[in-house]
Amino acid sequence: MQSLEQKLRKLRDENASISEQVFLKELSDAANRPKRRWASISAFGAAALALIAAIVFYEAETLLGNENACAIENNVVMMQLAQPIVDCSRACIDSVPRVPAARVSRSEFARKYAYSGHPVVVTGAARNWSALANFGHQFFRDVYRRVPNSVELTETECQFFEYNTDMESLSEFLGMTEKRASLKEDSWYIGWSNCDSGVDEIMREYYERPHFLPPADEESSELTWIFMGGTGPGAFLHMDHVDKVSWQAQVSGTKSWLLVPPFECEDVCKSVNVTVETGDIIVVDTNFWYHATYVHHGNMSIAIGSEFD
Ligand SMILES: O=C(O)CCC(=O)C(=O)O
Numbered sequence: 001m002q003s004l005e006q007k008l009r010k011l012r013d014e015n016a017s018i019s020e021q022v023f024l025k026e027l028s029d030a031a032n033r034p035k036r037r038w039a040s041i042s043a044f045g046a047a048a049l050a051l052i053a054a055i056v057f058y059e060a061e062t063l064l065g066n067e068n069a070c071a072i073e074n075n076v077v078m079m080q081l082a083q084p085i086v087d088c089s090r091a092c093i094d095s096v097p098r099v100p101a102a103r104v105s106r107s108e109f110a111r112k113y114a115y116s117g118h119p120v121v122v123t124g125a126a127r128n129w130s131a132l133a134n135f136g137h138q139f140f141r142d143v144y145r146r147v148p149n150s151v152e153l154t155e156t157e158c159q160f161f162e163y164n165t166d167m168e169s170l171s172e173f174l175g176m177t178e179k180r181a182s183l184k185e186d187s188w189y190i191g192w193s194n195c196d197s198g199v200d201e202i203m204r205e206y207y208e209r210p211h212f213l214p215p216a217d218e219e220s221s222e223l224t225w226i227f228m229g230g231t232g233p234g235a236f237l238h239m240d241h242v243d244k245v246s247w248q249a250q251v252s253g254t255k256s257w258l259l260v261p262p263f264e265c266e267d268v269c270k271s272v273n274v275t276v277e278t279g280d281i282i283v284v285d286t287n288f289w290y291h292a293t294y295v296h297h298g299n300m301s302i303a304i305g306s307e308f309d
Helices: 004-012 018-065 076-081 106-114 137-146 151-156 169-174 199-203
Strands: 099-100 120-123 189-194 224-229 247-254 255-260 270-276 281-284 290-295 301-308
Touching: 076 120, 099 290, 106 120, 106 169, 137 169, 137 199, 151 189, 151 199, 189 199, 224 247, 255 281, 270 281
Parallel strands: 099 120
Antiparallel strands: 120 281, 189 224, 224 301, 247 281, 247 301, 255 270, 255 290
16 A cells, blocks of 8 residues: 555645645545644653652651641642532532521421521521620621730631722721721621631521531531622622531621632533622532622622531
């Protein structure tokens, strides 16, 4: 059998038409292409090996110098890579059910919602909390003032989310003027987790653990989260990497949640919206659903929440 090169040479000798020559030249090039691909793959392979070697060398040096160091640093990319395979049946829902608090007992909640992966809003579950009349910028400022070192501890051990502001820390938030705090200067939206047990104790005088949750595990810390701010976008779309499923009570204002299924399920499941009114509690696995929030016109949005087992 003639090789492509031989055919090409023969056609050239026979004064074949330009288009035939071009066609055969293309075929000939195509026949050679895998060799070039292998060449570029080996160049890529060599570069990748060099990179891996550099990382291993760097990590080995770090590990030898520090017995507590991890071989691979934990970061957003590693956390995304380590996500378990998603069961999309958990993510395909038409809407988020809204169930009146009186109809959700602990056993009903455990059976239907706690571990289903499906979000739920328990309406009116926080309606009688005194937090509804007391929580606000001034309240939090006074509580942190009352407990020595609570701001420093929370700032070093816990997290502050500056979402929609130029405020960078809890102390900056607590120290802002009353005018700004009451949203008369600009609109802001922030969130933080509290790490001070003294502050937690005072805050818990104004709310209780939702009645429908499974009993608290003595071992678990159940860190408290607070999110507050004015009309407009709240948290940007993200997924959490916390340990458990979250509950969040809306103690002031009205806020909508956009829940987006994990990207593996985007072809089969759709995003859903749910609005949480003052006195409602939303339960959502924020490690599974991408979520973003939006505060409606009206009162400032203030929400408090935690995780549960
Ligand atoms: O309440 C919010 O605005 C955001 C809540 C949130 O992002 C979370 O709980 O992870």
